Amino acid sequence: MTAHPDRPVDWAKVRLHVVTGKGGTGKSTVAAALALALATSGRNVLLCEVEGRQGIARMFDVDPLPYAERRIAKGAPDRDGRAGQVHALHIDAESALLEYLAMYYKLGRAGRALDRFGVIDFATTVAPGVRDVLLTGKVFEAVQRPRGTERGPSRGAITYDAVVLDAPPTGRIGQFLGVNSEVAGLAKVGPVKAQADKVMELLRSPRTAVHLVTILEEMPVQETSDGIAELRAAGLPVGGVVVNLVRPQVLGADALARVRDGALDPTAITADLGRAKVDVDARLVAALVEEAREHAVRRQLEDEQRERVAAEGLPTYELPRLAAGIDRGALVELAHSLRSQGMA
Amino acid sequence: MSTGSGAPHLDVDALLDDRGTQIIVCCGSGGVGKTTTSAALALRAAERGRRVVVLTIDPARRLAQAMGIEQLDNIPRPVPGLRPQSDGGGSLDAMMLDMKRTFDEVVESQASPEKAQQILANPFYVALSSSFAGTQEYMAMEKLGQLHRQAVADGSHDLIVVDTPPSRSALDFLDSPERLSSFLDGRLIRLLLAPARGPARLMSAGFSVVTGALAKVLGGQMLRDVQTFVTALDTLFGSFRQRAEQTFALLQAEGTAFLVVAAPEPDALREAAYFVDRLTDDRMPLAGLVVNRASPPTRTDLSAEEAIAAADRLWAGDSSSLTAGLLRLHADRVRILEREQHLCERFAAAHPQVATALVPAMAGDVHDLDGLRAIGDALARRP
Numbered sequence: 001m002t003a004h005p006d007r008p009v010d011w012a013k014v015r016l017h018v019v020t021g022k023g024g025t026g027k028s029t030v031a032a033a034l035a036l037a038l039a040t041s042g043r044n045v046l047l048c049e050v051e052g053r054q055g056i057a058r059m060f061d062v063d064p065l066p067y068a069e070r071r072i073a074k075g076a077p078d079r080d081g082r083a084g085q086v087h088a089l090h091i092d093a094e095s096a097l098l099e100y101l102a103m104y105y106k107l108g109r110a111g112r113a114l115d116r117f118g119v120i121d122f123a124t125t126v127a128p129g130v131r132d133v134l135l136t137g138k139v140f141e142a143v144q145r146p147r148g149t150e151r152g153p154s155r156g157a158i159t160y161d162a163v164v165l166d167a168p169p170t171g172r173i174g175q176f177l178g179v180n181s182e183v184a185g186l187a188k189v190g191p192v193k194a195q196a197d198k199v200m201e202l203l204r205s206p207r208t209a210v211h212l213v214t215i216l217e218e219m220p221v222q223e224t225s226d227g228i229a230e231l232r233a234a235g236l237p238v239g240g241v242v243v244n245l246v247r248p249q250v251l252g253a254d255a256l257a258r259v260r261d262g263a264l265d266p267t268a269i270t271a272d273l274g275r276a277k278v279d280v281d282a283r284l285v286a287a288l289v290e291e292a293r294e295h296a297v298r299r300q301l302e303d304e305q306r307e308r309v310a311a312e313g314l315p316t317y318e319l320p321r322l323a324a325g326i327d328r329g330a331l332v333e334l335a336h337s338l339r340s341q342g343m344a
Numbered sequence: 345m346s347t348g349s350g351a352p353h354l355d356v357d358a359l360l361d362d363r364g365t366q367i368i369v370c371c372g373s374g375g376v377g378k379t380t381t382s383a384a385l386a387l388r389a390a391e392r393g394r395r396v397v398v399l400t401i402d403p404a405r406r407l408a409q410a411m412g413i414e415q416l417d418n419i420p421r422p423v424p425g426l427r428p429q430s431d432g433g434g435s436l437d438a439m440m441l442d443m444k445r446t447f448d449e450v451v452e453s454q455a456s457p458e459k460a461q462q463i464l465a466n467p468f469y470v471a472l473s474s475s476f477a478g479t480q481e482y483m484a485m486e487k488l489g490q491l492h493r494q495a496v497a498d499g500s501h502d503l504i505v506v507d508t509p510p511s512r513s514a515l516d517f518l519d520s521p522e523r524l525s526s527f528l529d530g531r532l533i534r535l536l537l538a539p540a541r542g543p544a545r546l547m548s549a550g551f552s553v554v555t556g557a558l559a560k561v562l563g564g565q566m567l568r569d570v571q572t573f574v575t576a577l578d579t580l581f582g583s584f585r586q587r588a589e590q591t592f593a594l595l596q597a598e599g600t601a602f603l604v605v606a607a608p609e610p611d612a613l614r615e616a617a618y619f620v621d622r623l624t625d626d627r628m629p630l631a632g633l634v635v636n637r638a639s640p641p642t643r644t645d646l647s648a649e650e651a652i653a654a655a656d657r658l659w660a661g662d663s664s665s666l667t668a669g670l671l672r673l674h675a676d677r678v679r680i681l682e683r684e685q686h687l688c689e690r691f692a693a694a695h696p697q698v699a700t701a702l703v704p705a706m707a708g709d710v711h712d713l714d715g716l717r718a719i720g721d722a723l724a725r726r727p
Binding site (some may be wrong): 291298 | 373374375376402404405510607609610611612640642643644646650654655657658661665666667668669670671673674675676677679680683707708709711
């Protein structure tokens with residue numbers, strides 16, 4: 001993909017990028033690629049995961065992440081080869097709660113006593129919504145962290161130019177982000193409500209963007225539309241749509257139409273293959289043509305879904321399906337692609 | 345089509361035709377096509393003569409319409425348009441899980457009307473029953489238990505196919521009944537109940553630290569709601585635990601078959617491996633692995649390297665060469681297939697005993713019975 005160095009960045013004012021998507025669309029891959037893309041020269045980016053899967057560690061091929069910020073990669077280098085830093089944080093509700101108790105109530109030892117009574121388990125698994133407040137609360141803390149402060153809870157901590165949250169899937173995102181109002185209803189007063197209100201203020205502000213990852217298939221696109229509607233109804237700022245795992249675009253529209261219509265000339269293909277020094281026979285030609293036809297049928301279905309994505313009227317970015325799968329190198333490649341499309 | 349992984353072949357028709365198979369549970373991570381697999385298995389079993397009910401969690405709208413289950417009313421509805429292969433009198437009912445309704449029904453069936461009203465109106469209960477992340481898993485298992493008891497009592501169904509919620513992690517769905525019941529039965533609850541039962545013995549330094557901290561974090565109102573809730577639910581604890589234990593025993597029983605559903609992707613297969621290990625550890629009857637969305641096989645042996653080299657030669661002469669495009673597409677297809685095969689081989693090497701069925705990706709989404717039949721055929725195809 002060619003770079004567009006003069007293209008303005010679409011989300012320059014956003015500090016918190018929330019990335020969601022239906023299962024199987026590759027939202028974690030996109031979140032990681034976005035973090036690499038945002039980490040241009042001199043910038044610090046934090047990539048957070050909240051679902052206990054250690055997906056970041058696997059993608060970046062590092063040891064499982066603790067509940068602490070770790071530098072895991074250099075960002076995707078710019079044209080001069082300079083890059084910022086990507087840090088990662090694995091947030092689990094239990095640690096977040098103990099930290100919260102220690103920070104605001106100095107409940108060091110009592111915190112562990114709570115654990116013995118099953119309170120930590122209760123608060124983080126059974127008490128409705130509390131888990132989500134704890135998870136988003138920790139992200140909030142990283143986003144709001146005052147720069148260069150030497151006092152208070154964030155003493156000595158790194159400050160970030162952007163935070164990317166690998167969020168729960170589209171089906172749960174409204175609840176995950178909006179759940180705070182539910183808690184607020186339950187805990188009508190008290191510190192959890194105060195915390196939830198602060199988090200909600202950030203989430204509803206222009207400093208946040210919720211991006212949706214989809215693939216060009218019917219159900220994920222439908223779920224994306226539903227997710228956009230839900231986020232809008234909840235007053236949450238919808239960001240862009242990242243269309244992931246796009247099939248190779250080696251054939252243009254004319255060629256695809258001819259392939260679909262069965263209008264290819266086997267003689268010409270046979271001659272081409274002979275020129276390209278392939279050991280050619282009629283079976284090989286028929287096989288290549290049939291494979292191309294299957295591809296063309298799928299491309300047509302993709303185009304229908306692409307139109308439905310476009311109808312949402314949101315900034316849209318496309319990432320290719322990489323035949324070799326996802327590793328560090330692939331993430332950097334995807335990051336460059338997002339940058340050249342203006343997402344970062 | 346061969347899985348090419350050396351794994352034993354999963355004989356789906358033998359599983360469906362075996363009258364001893366009473367329950368099939370499809371589990372796996374989100375986005376791998378569990379719901380479609382469940383529906384396709386149920387339809388195939390019904391058309392082969394079983395009297396089937398399928399419990400789906402969140403089907404695609406058009407698939408739900410095709411199956412006649414647009415309403416979320418927790419009642420199995422007959423699916424129209426069956427094409428029985430035999431005169432065996434097969435039938436298919438389908439339902440979509442309404443987790444709140446299911447929870448309400450449990451409360452209503454276990455408590456006096458007065459007490460049930462008290463519980464249903466409690467704000468803590470409302471939130472717990474409609475939004476707690478584990479509730480869906482728990483209620484899916486509860487509904488399975490109900491359907492099974494009913495099937496045993498009136499003979500309405502002889503096979504129950506269950507789709508499971510897309511859990512945050514593989515373990516959620518097996519753990520949630522235990523977790524919820526151990527919570528409801530646990531020390532914390534006894535602690536919260538203490539004031540209602542009178543102060544006395546349980547009052548200790550530990551107690552005040554705990555309730556004090558809870559009140560601080562959650563707010564006094566929420567704590568009072570929780571206390572009212574657990575007090576009201578007090579009489580139900582025993583039955584919750586008992587039900588969870590019954591469900592667990594049902595899942596372990598011989599008539600149950602677990603199918604782990606995955607896609608040929610690293611994450612989905614890793615989740616599948618967790619499931620397989622966990623099911624094995626808990627002595628749950630594992631029938632096999634279904635790998636959905638497999639890439640279609642290639643139609644020629646031309647290698648990816650040869651294809652790319654040839655494409656480059658053609659492009660050097662003509663940058664718009666269509667034949668070069670065909671070669672590139674072939675190379676891409678070979679590489680994806682090789683990667684998928686490698687992933688399946690790795691899985692098979694670590695779990696050599698797990699029978700596997702490979703289902704190729706369909707060109708479009710499945711939203712009618714014919715689409716489900718095509719999936720069913722692919723599931724049952726012999727290598």
